[in-house]
Structures are given as structure tokens and as C-alpha cells.
Amino acid sequence: MGAVTYVSDFLYNAWTLLRNQILRLRRPQPLYALLDLSGPYPEHRTGRFRWIRQPQSIDDLREQLKQIAGSDAAGVVLTMSSLQAGLASVQSMRAALAGLRRAGKRVVAYVPEADMRTYYLASAADTIVMPEAGALDIAGLRAEMTFFKDALDRLGVAGAFEQMGEYKGAAEPFTRGAMSEAVRESLSAVLDSTFAEAIAETAEARGIEPAALRAAVDRAPLSAAEARSAGLVDGILFEDELPRFLQTPPRLPPVILPWTLARRRLQKPLRWRAGERVIAMIGVRGIIQMGESRNRPPLPIPFLGGSWSGIRCSPASSSPSTRREDRPWPRTSSGARCRASTGRNLWSPILETWPDPVGTTLQSVPAGSSPKPRPSPDRSGSSAANSRCAAWPPGSG
Numbered sequence: 001m002g003a004v005t006y007v008s009d010f011l012y013n014a015w016t017l018l019r020n021q022i023l024r025l026r027r028p029q030p031l032y033a034l035l036d037l038s039g040p041y042p043e044h045r046t047g048r049f050r051w052i053r054q055p056q057s058i059d060d061l062r063e064q065l066k067q068i069a070g071s072d073a074a075g076v077v078l079t080m081s082s083l084q085a086g087l088a089s090v091q092s093m094r095a096a097l098a099g100l101r102r103a104g105k106r107v108v109a110y111v112p113e114a115d116m117r118t119y120y121l122a123s124a125a126d127t128i129v130m131p132e133a134g135a136l137d138i139a140g141l142r143a144e145m146t147f148f149k150d151a152l153d154r155l156g157v158a159g160a161f162e163q164m165g166e167y168k169g170a171a172e173p174f175t176r177g178a179m180s181e182a183v184r185e186s187l188s189a190v191l192d193s194t195f196a197e198a199i200a201e202t203a204e205a206r207g208i209e210p211a212a213l214r215a216a217v218d219r220a221p222l223s224a225a226e227a228r229s230a231g232l233v234d235g236i237l238f239e240d241e242l243p244r245f246l247q248t249p250p251r252l253p254p255v256i257l258p259w260t261l262a263r264r265r266l267q268k269p270l271r272w273r274a275g276e277r278v279i280a281m282i283g284v285r286g287i288i289q290m291g292e293s294r295n296r297p298p299l300p301i302p303f304l305g306g307s308w309s310g311i312r313c314s315p316a317s318s319s320p321s322t323r324r325e326d327r328p329w330p331r332t333s334s335g336a337r338c339r340a341s342t343g344r345n346l347w348s349p350i351l352e353t354w355p356d357p358v359g360t361t362l363q364s365v366p367a368g369s370s371p372k373p374r375p376s377p378d379r380s381g382s383s384a385a386n387s388r389c390a391a392w393p394p395g396s397g
Helices: 002-026 058-069 087-102 116-122 149-155 181-206 210-219 224-229 239-246 259-265 348-353
Strands: 031-039 075-083 106-110 113-115 127-130 135-137 157-160 255-258 311-314 337-340 361-364
Touching: 031 058, 031 259, 058 075, 058 087, 058 259, 075 087, 075 116, 075 239, 087 106, 087 116, 087 181, 106 239, 113 116, 116 181, 149 157, 181 210, 239 255, 255 259
Parallel strands: 031 075, 031 255, 075 106, 106 127, 113 135
Antiparallel strands: 157 361, 311 337
């Protein structure tokens, strides 16, 4: 197998050297790859079927930037429109752009308009430009919740939830018509902390004081001229003026090509796979549910449980399969014991210490009436021992 790898690498590298030399002779102008950053940008692709259209992922962006970093391209031009990625994804994208800059490539962000999230990402570039009619709507961050209690009341449906603490507000959309003060306080604390972090990192990237950036945020929205005077953008120009803006005399203006075309003109690095160490990575994605793992249906809906990652029950008459006999496993109302299938997993510490499984139910009741109280668990263990476990973990029902 090693000899085959050596021969394969030798042939590949011979072809790559020839291809790179031809590209170098055919392209006297610098090359910039044009990447459009729009959409949700999940961490990974969510499906296995290539013919199903998938949104661009952060893994895809990393791979594109890796190819650009290993080529003779001058850099990358980023256009940002309708960016829906979360702040965690934006931070991952900023880190990927920082790696490209460390490789000596220039990163240019072209933003016709930007909110706080988009500008936070654009600040990772060397240069930010926008058209004359552009605007920066960097008015800060926000969070919102949608409440369904009034709609459920009209349908005659009431939710019975067990709230473990004042700030545990996951069930509030189904039990309240407005946000409680405790949940408002916790959301405000998260927003304040995230906003302070975004301000500090953006100000550092732009080389301005955080107080000056906060003052600009308080004045938002800003026109292109106001953004330039505040040091938030570096140039005001249209997209077709970018080649001349990026030109470095005495060289010719660079060529800016979309990724589908630019990838064909990028020089590829050589590879030597023989003797290299490989780390296998297994990704576990999908629904973690009660019961045993089972084969998936034809649709790409993974179910993981049982001996993989779930919880299973044994009859009350049988002894729990655990080496810690001093810590009895919790029982259901029928007396059946619940235990973690894999010995130690995410819920093992909770299963070992929780007195009783906690479930969450939705009851259908007539309009205007109250739901029936949930009966207390029967600890006698006198009912059938084959009953299934209650919903676990708490709140998963």
C-alpha cells in the first residue's frame, strides 16, 4: 500500500508542478477570489446527499480559505449580504479570516450595508469599503422571544411544565404571554456581555478606541461618509472600482473572479501522503432519544439511543447494571430502574443523583379550564415492571 501511495503522490505532484507553471505563465495579473458570505453558515453540512442543495458551511469556508492561503493568489474579496449566521459562527469565520491574513494574503470586505453582526465579521478584514449609498446600521444587539400561550388558550391546550428555578425560562413561551423580569434580566446580561466583547474586538481590529466605537454605535445608522470619518471604513467606491483600488503599481490591476472560476486558476500545493499520521474523527449528530439505537429510515433522520447514547430501563426485579451499588439508580412510577446504557455519558451524573425522573406533558383541556395536576410518582413499585421510563432529561418531553 505504501508503494502505491508513493507512486500516486509522484504522479500527482508531477502534474501539479506542470499545471502551476502553466498558470503562472498565463496569468501576469494578481488574482483575488470573490466570496459571498450570506445565509446561516452552519458549522457543518447538514446532509449526506450531494444532490440536495445545502447552505454554505463554515467548513466550506475554511477549505476555500485554505486553498487560497496555499496558492499564489493575492487575497480574497468578501461581499456580505443577508448574513444570518449566529455570533458563535461569526467568531469562527473571523478566526478563519485571521488565519488567511497570517498566511500573507490580503482580505478586503465590500459591504453595501451592514448591521452589527455583519460589521463585526467585516472588521476581521484588512480593508473595509462600501459604496457611496451604503449605510452602517450598527445599532447594537437584540434578542427576542415568541410567546404562544394566548394562541394555545384559544385552541384549548395548556402546558404543564416543572420550572426548576426563577431563571429557568425555557417554558415561558408556553406558560406566559410576556417575558418575566427574571428572564429579561438574564437575556440582558447575555446581550451586555456579548456586546462588550464585540465592541472590544472590533475596536482592536480597526485600531480605534472602544469609546469612539460605542459613540458611533449610539449615532447609528451612519452613512458611508460618516462611517469613513469615524474610521469604520477605509474607502468609498463601487464594486467595479475595486481592481483599481487594489492595484499596486507598477503591477497591473488584479483580476477578481468568483470562487467557481477562481478555484480553477489557483495553484495547488504538492502533497506527500506516505508516512503521514492520520487522526480519524467520528461525528455524532442527530436526535438523542430514549430507547435502543435502531436503523434509520430511508430519509436522512439519524436516531441515536440505547447502547449508543440513550437511556434504557430494566425491570424492577432485576438488579441495575452498575458497579456502584452504593448509588441506587432512580426508578419510574412503576418501579422500573433507569440506567445509562454506556456506563458513563452526558446524563450519568444526573441519573446517579436525581431522586425521580421528571417529565413534561401537554394536556388537552376545555377552553377556560385549568389542566389537571400531575400525579405524584408511586414509589411502591407494585405496578407492571415493564413500563417505560419517563421523559428524560427534564424538559425533553
